[in-house]
Ligand code: ATP
């Protein structure tokens with residue numbers, strides 16, 4: 001394998017920050033210099049944005065790498081920081097959550113109301129025998145009680161493990177078992193695609209297999225029938241009857257806050273452990289800096305589910321610690337119509353919108369006329385997270401949603417990093433469509449070759465983090481060895497072959513530096529294709545395909561090939577209005593392969609293109625290329641437990657067997 005990744009695409013468009021935004025920005029260019037001059041002092045200053053019951057004695061202890069400790073000796077309560085302190089400061093009447101149910105019912109929750117609910121829930125947890133250090137599983141729809149449950153756990157020092165509400169009995173019960181959770185918090189169901197979707201039956205089955213579970217706390221959301229056991233307690237008969245007085249006790253900065261399993265794009269999910277002080281410091285700072293949050297005037301909306309890390313860091317802990325007003329939406333973007341998102345933006349005058357490339361590409365597919373019918377003038381910052389955003393989707397987002405006015409922040413980070421690591425700052429950075437641009441102040445990211453040497457500008461390779469950061473994962477729950485092997489053994493002191501004493505975190509992603517040193521994420525290195533001796537990233541070929549007017553979305557994999565080692569196989573979803581029958585389909589196929597060759601060079605020309613109606617995605621909307629690779633290489637499918645819709649794979653496999661697009 002050659003040392004670096006090919007840099008094939010080039011992008012010349014650039015968008016400076018709007019002047020007014022830049023002039024009033026929360027974070028200015030000096031922050032980079034300041035953090036560079038003294039990284040730990042910089043993070044200490046950000047930790048001071050929080051309210052500590054006891055100040056720390058030391059910012060970082062990195063004496064036992066890769067096990068970091070931040071803000072040693074410090075004590076704080078996370079729920080106090082996210083709720084009580086805003087009420088104490090006289091902002092109790094400020095709206096914390098504008099909640100919008102899928103059927104159109106709404107709730108408005110102020111910080112004072114949130115304090116009441118979190119305190120009541122904390123008292124109930126205590127009544128149910130939950131004490132600091134216990135684990136609680138949360139399996140909920142997108143209702144305010146999900147956030148209340150997380151905050152109540154944090155308040156009493158219990159470690160929550162949120163499991164996405166669409167996951168199966170097996171996924172839930174293995175996560176319960178792995179964490180040895182004592183309690184599950186759930187609901188009868190939630191609304192999805194216009195009808196109630198039950199959660200409780202899944203919990204019932206999972207609990208039957210989970211000896212560690214003592215109680216199940218159930219919110220009534222849909223009113224549908226539920227089976228009942230003596231472990232079950234209704235939320236409205238316990239939490240809503242509990243005392244609203246609860247004194248929050250401070251916990252050590254390194255007290256475990258939550259376990260969250262990665263989304264499972266590459267294989268078996270990992271139980272990522274996050275702790276208290278460093279985590280809250282970074283998510284609070286980055287939420288303020290990256291979105292330029294003005295808590296008095298902004299209305300913020302993150303469309304992620306609470307079951308993913310984005311929901312943890314940028315629905316619950318970041319925004320609430322900053323006293324933000326936010327929208328929380330229960331349902332799907334196409335219920336009752338495909339305009340639901342824009343209707344919500346218009347209705348609540350959302351000013352900051354944070355969503356995922358998969359959604360942006362879906363909106364592109366649905367058509368420009370849908371957002372065009374709404375007043376989106378309240379928007380002033382747009383964010384993207386979860387996958388590389390293709391330049392084409394970025395431009396669509398800018399033009400059709402941002403109306404050419406608002407900056408876009410493409411934020412790179414992971415469940416493991418806890419908070420945003422690489423992103424533009426909306427008042428500072430001149431952005432390029434498709435680039436996450438630069439590491440945030442206080443973060444040291446680099447792109448290296450297989451010898452851990454920095455690649456020069458214009459080069460591609462492995463994305464690494466060279467210095468510990470406050471919201472870094474502390475370990476994989478119950479598996480220090482997997483933690484070490486997965487993230488720290490590829491480069492630096494953790495790798496056997498290396499004599500370096502530097503500990504280097506390897507993120508698993510490929511990236512390149514452009515001529516100006518801006519960073520471009522190129523997808524997972526496991527997905528990189530080795531074609532005739534060239535390492536080609538899936539992202540670059542996918543972006544080239546999406547830049548063709550007939551293409552809505554694409555996924556690219558490398559399949560074993562007798563002549564070139566690997567050959568590029570592309571799966572393409574055509575735009576809605578494109579004719580793909582008979583000769584037209586054949587012609588499109590030829591055109592697309594030529595289009596890629598012309599855009600990136602002949603080396604990147606796909607051997608084969610499959611026109612498909614859908615792509616396999618995880619529940620968080622990320623493309624699962626490993627399953628497509630199984631199809632392309634005629635293997636039986638690997639682990640599909642995190643797949644969103646298993647019928648998709650049947651459709652794709654069928655098409656593959658009748659496919660005839662080679663020349
Ligand atoms: P698993 O590790 O179990 O395979 P996962 O990596 O999909 O699951 P997450 O932690 O949710 O689970 O996703 C983090 C990954 O998402 C990153 O490593 C990266 O590949 C991708 N990603 C997130 N944001 C961006 C972004 N802005 N640009 C490019 N890639 C991104």
Ligand code: MG
Nearest residue numbers: 262266414508
């Ligand atoms: Mg990952």
